[in-house]
Each structure stands twice: as structure tokens, then as C-alpha cells.
Amino acid sequence: MKILIIGGGPAGATAARLLAKEFDVTLIQDRVWDKPCGGGVKKWIFDEFSLDNSLILHLQDRVFMVYKNEKIEIPLKGDNLAIVRRLDFDAYLRNEAQKEGAKLIYGKFKGIENKKAVIEINKEKVIFEYDILIGADGVNSNLRKALNLPPIPKTITHYARTAEYKTKYCEFFFDKELGGEYYAWAFPHGDLTHIGSVDKNSFDNLCKYLNVKVKPKGYFIPTWQEDIIIQKENVFFVGDAAGQVMPLSFEGIYYAIKSAEILANCIKNNLNYQEEWNKRFLKDFNLMKKLESINKTFLRGLVVRAHKLEFVKNFSIHLWLGK
Numbered sequence: 001m002k003i004l005i006i007g008g009g010p011a012g013a014t015a016a017r018l019l020a021k022e023f024d025v026t027l028i029q030d031r032v033w034d035k036p037c038g039g040g041v042k043k044w045i046f047d048e049f050s051l052d053n054s055l056i057l058h059l060q061d062r063v064f065m066v067y068k069n070e071k072i073e074i075p076l077k078g079d080n081l082a083i084v085r086r087l088d089f090d091a092y093l094r095n096e097a098q099k100e101g102a103k104l105i106y107g108k109f110k111g112i113e114n115k116k117a118v119i120e121i122n123k124e125k126v127i128f129e130y131d132i133l134i135g136a137d138g139v140n141s142n143l144r145k146a147l148n149l150p151p152i153p154k155t156i157t158h159y160a161r162t163a164e165y166k167t168k169y170c171e172f173f174f175d176k177e178l179g180g181e182y183y184a185w186a187f188p189h190g191d192l193t194h195i196g197s198v199d200k201n202s203f204d205n206l207c208k209y210l211n212v213k214v215k216p217k218g219y220f221i222p223t224w225q226e227d228i229i230i231q232k233e234n235v236f237f238v239g240d241a242a243g244q245v246m247p248l249s250f251e252g253i254y255y256a257i258k259s260a261e262i263l264a265n266c267i268k269n270n271l272n273y274q275e276e277w278n279k280r281f282l283k284d285f286n287l288m289k290k291l292e293s294i295n296k297t298f299l300r301g302l303v304v305r306a307h308k309l310e311f312v313k314n315f316s317i318h319l320w321l322g323k
């Protein structure tokens with residue numbers, strides 16, 4: 001059986017790696033890309049998927065929530081958060097897929113013609129046949145467009161890399177002026193710090209607050225909803241192309257990898273992908289969606305400050321750890 005995967009980020013590369021032993025898998029990636037990202041990922045994914053620990057730039061055993069100049073430490077019950085550089089992390093995952101037998105081709109998905117995929121490779125149109133097509137081409141998925149599926153609901157984020165602000169631990173800023181409807185953040189990244197917020201105004205305020213002068217770039221991030229279509233006949237979507245980013249925390253790397261695992265398992269065992277994904281994640285995503293709504297109200301300050309209490313910290317960490 002021929003499986004064609006569009007997009008070689010964490011979702012597509014993982015799906016390719018897990019399917020390549022049993023099927024004829026081709027992975028299409030448009031470019032070598034250092035995706036704008038905090039690069040924060042649950043550490044145990046490295047053990048679970050036998051990933052090389054040398055990809056980890058920083059290990060974090062705590063993070064900080066900041067609100068009205070109060071800084072609340074949240075211990076993570078061990079070195080549970082890893083920070084990776086996406087340029088290296090994504091390339092590594094694609095390489096692992098190749099080791100399992102997947103064919104990696106650098107080209108750009110252009111559309112579907114007569115149930116075949118059109119890929120542009122070195123300015124030439126090449127036609128690919130498939131039995132199964134997997135869309136892992138991110139939040140702006142061209143494959144969704146080609147199939148006339150509704151776009152992924154999303155929000156803009158502004159992001160930059162700076163050497164002007166240093167932090168040892170990940171920081172999350174909840175003041176509305178800094179984080180808009182969600183939150184702003186600063187993550188250590190080697191010699192640099194990656195910073196981000198949602199709208200441009202909040203990002204500018206964040207820069208003033210951190211005393212940083214930097215020009216941001218805007219990128220979209222999915223805002224998950226339960227009704228997003230993740231399968232149409234023999235075409236499946238995974239990761240950002242399926243909107244599978246955790247509400248409120250905006251954690252996407254872990255869920256891209258885990259959702260790819262669920263999809264691979266469904267293809268191998270002829271299971272229903274939506275049902276299996278729901279079994280594993282629907283409850284958690286719905287709960288976080290509710291907490292995200294609370295975060296958008298006047299209750300935000302109360303909730304953040306409540307994290308000074310031990311049992312609230314424990315509840316949040318339990319929620320994030322998912323175990």
C-alpha cells in the first residue's frame with residue numbers, strides 16, 4: 001500500500017517513521033525550516049519515541065507564571081520540560097523516518113488532480129499516486145484547501161528571537177496588556193531567548209516590559225475545536241493540519257507526535273482515527289478549552305494568583321503532565 005505524507009514536521013515525520021516498516025511511504029517536505037516555535041516539549045517523548053537526548057537545548061524542572069509583577073514558581077516534578085531547536089529536531093525526525101525506509105522528497109504540494117497529488121520538485125510538476133494521503137502540512141494546510149475543507153481555526157501570534165533578554169526558565173506572562181486574550185512567553189534558547197505574544201500590540205508591550213527592541217514575525221497557531229474534520233475518505237490530517245494543539249497551553253509538538261502515533265496505529269489495524277483520537281484526547285482538550293474560556297474573563301488574575309497555593313499548582317501540573 002502506498003502512503004503519501006505531505007509535510008515533514010513533527011506530525012508528518014513521526015507518521016512516516018511509524019508506517020515505513022509496513023508500507024511504501026513517501027514523505028514530502030517543502031523546505032529545511034527552523035519553524036518559529038518556543039520548542040517546549042514534554043521530556044518523556046524522548047524516551048517513549050527513542051529520540052536522541054542531544055537534541056535537548058535545555059531541561060526545565062520549573063516554569064514561572066508572571067502577573068502584575070508577581071512571579072510564581074511552578075515546579076514540574078522533575079526535568080519534565082525539554083527545549084529543542086526546531087531546525088535540528090524536525091530534521092532529526094525526518095532522518096529517523098528515512099532510516100525506517102520512508103522516501104524523503106523535497107518538494108511542494110500543489111494540489112490534487114484525478115485523485116493524484118501534484119508536487120512541484122525543482123520547478124517541475126510531478127504526479128504521485130497514493131492509496132492513503134496524510135496531510136501534515138501545518139496550520140495553513142494546502143491539502144485542506146485542495147479538498148475544499150474548512151480552514152483550521154487559528155489565531156495570530158508574534159514571535160522573535162533576542163539576545164537582549166535572558167531567562168534561565170520558561171516564563172509565561174498573563175497580564176492582558178502583554179498576553180492579550182491568551183498569554184505572552186519567554187523561553188531560553190541557547191544563547192538567545194525566544195519571545196512571543198498574540199496580537200502585535202501585546203507583543204510591543206511585551207518588548208517594552210522586557211526592555212527589548214526587536215521586530216517580530218507573525219505566525220498562526222491553531223485554536224482547536226471539536227468539530228474539525230480530520231479525515232475525508234482515504235485522506236487523513238494530523239498535527240496542526242488537524243488543529244491538534246492543546247487549548248490554553250498552545251502545546252502542539254507533543255500532540256502532533258502522539259496524534260501521528262494514533263493515526264499510524266489506526267492505519268495498521270484498520271481502526272477509526274477520529275474515534276481513537278477522541279478516546280485518547282477529547283476529554284483533555286475539552287477541559288482545557290473550558291479553562292481557556294475562563295482565562296479570557298476577569299477571573300484570569302484570580303486563577304493565576306491561585307497558583308501560589310500548593311494544591312492549585314499540583315492540579316495544573318497533573319493536568320499538564322497528563323499522568
Ligand SMILES: Cc1cc2nc3c(=O)[nH]c(=O)nc-3n(C[C@H](O)[C@H](O)[C@H](O)COP(=O)(O)OP(=O)(O)OC[C@H]3O[C@@H](n4cnc5c(N)ncnc54)[C@H](O)[C@@H]3O)c2cc1C
Pocket residue numbers: 006007008009010011012028029030031033035036037038039040041107108109110136137138139142157158159196219220221238239240241245250251252253254256
Ligand atoms: C510562535 C509559536 C510558538 C510555539 N511554541 C510551541 C512550544 O513551545 N511548544 C509546542 O509544543 N508547540 C509550540 N507551537 C506549536 C507547534 O509549533 C506546532 O503545533 C507544531 O509544529 C505542529 O507540528 P506539525 O508537524 O503538525 O506542523 P508543522 O511543524 O507546521 O510542520 C508542517 C510542515 O509541513 C511543511 N509544509 C507546509 N506546506 C507544505 C506543502 N505545500 N508541501 C510540502 N510541505 C509543506 C512545512 O514546511 C512544515 O515543515 C508554537 C507555535 C508558534 C507559531
